[in-house]
Amino acid sequence: MDWSSIGRNLRQYRQESGLRQEDLARAAGLSVNYIGMVERGEKIPSLETFVALLNLLHVSADMVLTDVVDTGYTVKQSMLAEQVGRLPAAERERIYAVVQVLVDRADTGEA
Secondary structure (H helix, E strand, C coil), X not given: CCCHHHHHHXXXXXXXXXXXXHHHHHHHCCCHHHHHHHHCCCCCCCHHHHHHHHHHHCCCHHHHCCCCCCCHHHHHHHHHXXXXXXCCHXXXXXXXXXXXXXXXXXXXXXX
């Protein structure tokens, strides 16, 4: 199992929140070194620390765990649909066409 994806996702949401590691560490009562180790996948936080980080980043656990839980694909699909939905119609159609080609090839074993 790729536990490092948890850290990568936490880093992504921290950056999207405009927080530095120092800001998150201070708010969570943790060291900057510990935040860095979590983001690099060198440490897995305790459940209590994990929940605190989620609350500080205003994200849900499924968003951070999307790569390690079986239902994560549903979350990814939702996130992608939301992102694509914000694009202009012409760009959406182009993306759908590319995805359709990939799906067609996957069905025939060509991918």
